[in-house]
Amino acid sequence: MAPVLTQTYSTPTRVNRLRAPHAGLERLGWAVASLATLGLLWHVSAELAQSRYFPTPAAVFEVLRHEALNGALFTHVGATLLRVVMAFTIAMFIGGAIGMLLGRFKTADRFFDTWLILVLNLPALVTITLSYVWLGMNGTAAVVAVAINQIPNVAVTMREGARSLSRDLAEMAQVYKFGSWRTFRHVILPQLAPFFAAAARAGLALVWKIVLVVEALGGSGRGVGYQIYIAFGSFDVTTILAYALAFIVIVQIIELTILQPIQAKVNKWRR
Amino acid sequence: MAALMREKGDWRGASVNTAGDDKIRVNVERKIFPALADRDAQLVLSNVSFEVAPREFVVLTGPSGCGKSTLLNIIAGLDKDFEGSIDLGAARDQMTFIFQSPRLLPWRTVYENIALALPEGDPRVARIPDMLERVGLTEAANAYPERISLGMQRRASLARGFIVEPQILLMDEPFVSLDDPTAQSLRQLLLELIGRQPTTVIFVTHDRAEAIQLGTRILRLSPGKASVIDDVPVQLTPEQRRDRTAILAEQMRVFGTG
DSSP: OOOOOOOOOOSSSOOOOOOOHHHHHHHHHHHHHHHHHHHHHHHHHHHHOOOOTOOOHHHHHHHHHHHHHHHHHHHHHHHHHHHHHHHHHHHHHHHHHHHHHHHOOHHHHHHHHHHHHHHSSHHHHHHHHHHHHOOOOOHHHHHHHHHHHHHHHHHHHHHHHHHTTTTHHHHHHHHHTHHHHIIIIIIHHHHHHHHHHHHHHHHHHHHHHHHHHOOOOOOOOOOOHHHHHHHHHTOOOOHHHHHHHHHHHHHHHHHIIIHHHHHHHHTOOOO | OOOHHHOOOTTEEEEEOOOOSSOEEEEEEEEEEEEEEBBBBEEEEEEEEEETTTOOOEEEEOSTTTHHHHHHHHHTTOOOEEEEEEGGGGGGGGGGEEEESOOOOOSOOHHHHHHHSSSSSSSSGGGHHHHHHHHTTTTTTTTTTGGSSSSHHHHHHHHHHTTOOOOOOEESSTTTOHHHHHHHHHHHHHHHHHSSSSOOOEESSSSSSHHHHSEEHHHHHHSSSBOOOEEEEEEOHHHHHHGGHHHHHHHHHOOOOO
């Protein structure tokens, strides 16, 4: 008797379906409601406090509008953004390269691990002051200071990625004669992508915060950090909050328009 | 970047002969797993020696852990740390390995996974749709491997193996952990693919019925430091290979009742 041969269509091909359209709308609704509540709370407590050190949202938005109209807002936010982009790019490249080398070569990892821990635990303020002392009070020192703070974090994440490369897939690539370039592009890079994305997001969150401290300490004349430092001199809380707000908005825009779409794209194969 | 992927195994005692004829000559004198922190060095294979003629379907069988997969990795050139020699003969560049797990790239679609097995710009990409149809994956061509069943992933792995038109096909328990009907249909598919593209096969399994159903010759490896203990031809016609009773009778003849 011939055995019954059944076709294996037990699981139908799932189409790469997009999220239901109303899910995004719902999320937006929640965000708006939550923000409105926060704004209201802020407004009420500021009205109750009646202090020049606790301005109302309206006062903050007025300063924001004023700074935007005279162009100062864009000059300073632009200067800070440029520093962030430069420091971030440098840190991703150098940190990524270090991490991948340490992840692949055990001897190097054993030797340099201590160095990495040392740099990882160096307080940001120390790297910043030392950069200014050694490189001078200039823009290069500011960017270097920020990059150095981020490099060890990127290196540690990318080292994890390089360590976890699949041997099974490497053997498959060898048997099917992928060659170096196709192995890198189709086998290694996709395995590293999630680690790279994680390093980028964590790194960016760190860079955003440190760059302001660097600017405040460096007295560079331009940048959101410097503006906040000046405002601090006259206890001008309204200006501090206005710049902080502008900054948060920019960071969110970058997160939503650049980082999240990239993340979604590299993860689209996951079930 | 190739250095990142390269294995650290050395060539201790191993050599690649190039006799030039079509025969595969396997001669593994010794294969030792080196001592690790928690276990002593272990002799896995000793004096495993056999030849495979073109178009033979040799099944390596033996209990779990007897070194079958290790032997196959050595034959494939993935494990070079052994004493002895492997000669794949004239067809050594047309060898393909179908692994126990499908080993598809999860971030590439079924189609892309098959296409990547071919060199860049190879005209055989035109045959992929036909191949997909033959293995029943036409509708899953653009699906990512993790979104289809294990049975379908194994079909994709077969399609990838056959699209390169191998002269030598190494298979390491490619149908384990499937339900019986699925495994059965994949075995029939394999025989069908081999019928269209004849090739030499070395197939590892611990499933005796599977060994009989597929193989033209059975090599039994002993447990422990494996060596070949039995070498028996399988005498079944293609029709009998679809017949459970005939398979069972032949299984009794080859393996005994034990």
